[in-house]
Amino acid sequence: MESKSFKEVTGLDRIPVYWDKRYTKNLENLSKPIYTVELIENVPIVLKDGTTLYTDIYKPKEVQKAPALLAWSAYGKTMQAMKRGSLPGSSNYFDHSLEAGDIDFFVTRGYTFVIPDPRGIGVSEGEFSGVYNPQEQHDCYEVIEWLGTECPYTNDKVSMIGYSYFGIIQMLVAALNPPHLTCIMPLSYTDDYYQHGYCGGVGNTYMSMYWELCPSNNPTPWSLKMYGEEGLKERMKKANEDPDIAIISYFNKIFNTWPAKYHTFLLDYLIHPEDGEFWAQRSAKEIYDKVNVPVYLKCGWAPTGRWSAPVFNAMNSDNLNVFKRCGVMESYGGMELPYRFMNEECLRWYDHFMKGIDTGMMDEPRFKLNIIGRGYRYENEYPLERTAWKKLYLRTFHQMRWESDPEDNLPPDSFTHRPPNITNEVESLTYRTDRFSVPTEFTGPVELHLFASIDAEDANIHVKLWQITPGGTRMPLCRTGSLKMSHELDKEESKIGRPAHDHTKRVKVAPGIIKEYVIEVNPMGMVFPPGSSLELEIKAMDNFEHQDKAWQGKLGHLGPIPSANTINYKIYRDKEYPSYILMPFIPSTKQEQWLQPFDNTTSFGTSGSGSTH
Template identity: 70%
Template sequence: MNQEEFLQVSGLEKVPVYWDRRYTKNLDQLSKPIYTVKLEEDVEVILRDGTKTYVDVYHPAEIEKAPSLIAYSAYSKKMQRMRHGSLPGASNYFDHSLEAGDMEFFVSRGYTFIVPDGRGIGRSEGEYLGVYNPQEQEDVYDYIEWAATQCPWSTEKVALEGYSYFGIIQALAAALQPPHLVCIMPLSYTDDYYQHGYYGGVADTYMNMYWELCPSNNPVPWTTKMMSEEEMKKRIEEVQEDPDIAINTYFSKIFNVWPPKYHTFYLDYLLHPQEDDFWRPRSMKYKYDKINVPVYFKCGWAPTGRWSAPVFNAMNSPELKTYKRCGVMEGYNGMELPYRFMNEEMLRWYDYWMKGIDTGIIDEPPMKLNILGRGYRYEYEYPLARTCWKKLYLHTFGNLRWEPVVEGSLPPDSFTHRPPHITTEVESLTYRTDRLSRPTEFTGPIELHLWASIDATDANFIVKLWQITPGGTRMPVCRTGSLKASYPLDKEKSQIGRPVHDYTKRIPVAPGEIREYVIEINPIGMVFPAGSQIELEIKAMDNFLPQSGAWQAKMDHLGPIPSANTVNYKIYRDKDYPSYILMPYIPETPGELWLQPIVEDDIVIGGSGGGNTH
């Protein structure tokens, strides 16, 4: 089949780079774009407690009934239909909340598409209680059942759809087991919401952005539902005593408003610095046994944030017993919104479960990975059974080598963190390999075993992995791995490449004590070309501030909240204290695992869409 024949038979506008001719079938039966879109705006939906909310309904005008897709977030329904071309992150008009998906694509193919303004959002009544809160999860249940049982256009089949916020909420709502939910497809996902914001226990200003993304008319912190007014005021006072928090005027603005109405979700975030009952109801890792519908998890190899590890956790979970599959489909090229990269894969998924069309999607192996620098392939497990775990040791003179250090009692390397209220400089240590002699693949989880001492009772470790291209360009591989030193390692729960820490308690570090820290680094899947190098960077903070000197929105770019104290770090790397990165080396891959393009003369350039999400 050539490209012209494929487009004619399938009714699609492009040839998906992630489809395989061996598994894609019945293209002539795929839903075709033959309908026009009819919009019903501000349809009233009364939630179970009587709260009046509004949804926008996009329906195929030429048919009475259609299966429904619900795209839910607190990002505002009206803006989801704004169209000004696909915008990359570099555009000044890029808005990361434009993530409901491509409603025209699906409605023209015979799906009803529903986008709510949840309680407290837009014109909807009620209190907005923050991202993924338990009330919101129940509300999504109500929208599902409303769409299935109270709407004249319904076939009583409902699925959830969307990216990032729209994706994460799907599994949480599915765990409540709404009777008419047929399937879900989270296009971006996390199962540990504490680590989503406190990666490795290190606080981050990442959550700060939700203030501008969620247009709430009545924001209320969830903490007010957890404790009395007196208890909450006491908690606020305690958190403000943290030196790292006390130095920041942005935080002071949030704390000193009563009743708390300013930046309410980030207030919640700061009031719960350890994993507790605020975070657990938002974390799918405690609820996998509750999901009973088919699920397709999707993510990209994430240069920032903790996005791909949760997808693999879900695939490995013995509690998640329903049909499940995943795709790590994107690379680092930067996402464009409105999001369309997965339209064709979503159509195969929804057509199969919602319309009974055998698209071949459940015949594929359970994991489909875009190996950067090589292409798409299938896998059956994670980590890969054929992984050869290789230790890349830290050496003197900033070297990374596969051979361990043979000498002991070597003086350590060191750097000093100075807080950002006295300097803009960020000190770090870097370690780099020799140039690779041949293309080398690393696919799987990564962890850093770091022997270190600090001259304080606590400190932040921030680690990054870089590729130095043959031409000398420094490219991010994994820009995020972090750990707060006081959180203990849980050796019994830890697995190779996947360290687990207890984030419910802090155990102060003895200043000057040399101890081993095991730090998770984001999983990768890529081939390093011959002539490239691997570089490890270790620091105490990350400076995301724009170099232009502009003052706007510096909090959004602060990243990990740095220590307000000067802290000296000593990094040991010798025979007595062998610091190393555990790398998932893949020596070879059977040819049958690589995707076979569905179009014989298809030319794939890059094969990646984007992977930077929130």
């Protein structure tokens, strides 16, 4: 059998680090880059209500019709094709809305890439009523069906593609069951949009970014459709009476503009601080039972944002009863936009379901996890059955140990939150383990059980985990773990590593009373090397290192919205009040679970499957 190079067999320039030679097959049949890209701009699509959307269509020039990849977001269609290289988040030109994907990669391989301007965005007609609103979901349904039946450049196979916004919208639209939708592949995803915006019930100025990211030509708050003018005005008035909101001038502008055309989505966001219908309309967890197409969910071990937990929730949901796969892929520094890291995995997925090429997707185990510090491996469930749950107890002198304190009545630790209108200082408490003596793996969900009291009727708690390297560098591990203390624990709905709270109402905290608070922390998957340690940080608000250097636009860097009051926190950690963080310790893993990559010892023959010498 004649041996060929990987590129000769696959048409790909690189061997993906996340491919396993045991499962990736028929490589010679993968779509090859043999076409040239042709752009047809501003193609009109007339919706059933008469509104015209305009879309850019990138097609393979040499064929009339090809399977369609629909990239849908309110970020604007034209800029998705800008040529300036992939940019990391550290670049001053980084733009998080460049998330449609690698157009040329897929079009040259025989796919038609479709990017519309949604209703009220860019050059399209109509009103833009905020991200993921029900009207947008139905509009996307209509565009899918237009592509599958009327578009002169596409056949009857349609899928969706893209990162973040482009990923989150996919499950919501799939639940509407457009007949020509073949599969979906959300590359970044959330299933609970309330928790995405109010993690643990705590508001976050992260949501303010949509004003600059969504080029709306006719913005209207969705709340105007829900409540009418008088109802909206009343909710705006009530929201602006919240002392945490009223102190921030950025918000004051929104509540004192009428007609309500200024930053309409942030307005919708701020007047819905508790969970309810507004958030359910945008939350995929509500409609899993209606989805009937194959789903590939991708995330990373997110140091910020609540991105990995929703993927695991979807994979574990019995209501999402479809063929589904999960990839926890690149780690902290892996994201660049336009996003290309998953190109080859996307190609396998789309070729399999849209072109009928058996690429081995059906054969792989359900979970593919990138364990930081070790590499990729497969798992069949999450949390892992072999998890040995271990409690790391908070102790005196800022220590964490595997044993609880043997003594009662120890004085608590404490810190005081002071709001940003009187100081830039942010107090916190930290607790650190001894250095690990052997490689130590923690993979799975994490939760903090914290005995605390406050001298107020409500407050916020924020939790961060850090890896302390053998050389002493402090590396972010999990920087999202938040709770509004007035949102009570729902013990019946809680699962290990996934504490559930009633976010529909606030129950005032009794000042001075010691209470156990259970806080969800981002999942992790990491092997800690010998000489490293784990640090827990507890605070009442966040502070970003670059904040001092930014003289304008500080709101988007603020993170969780802080309390406007000075609040003292007392943290208890003795025999009677054993505060601890529950860690998913993994004692061992079978060798065959680790990914077997293609490498320099792999030869490629005409069959397309790799073989080793």
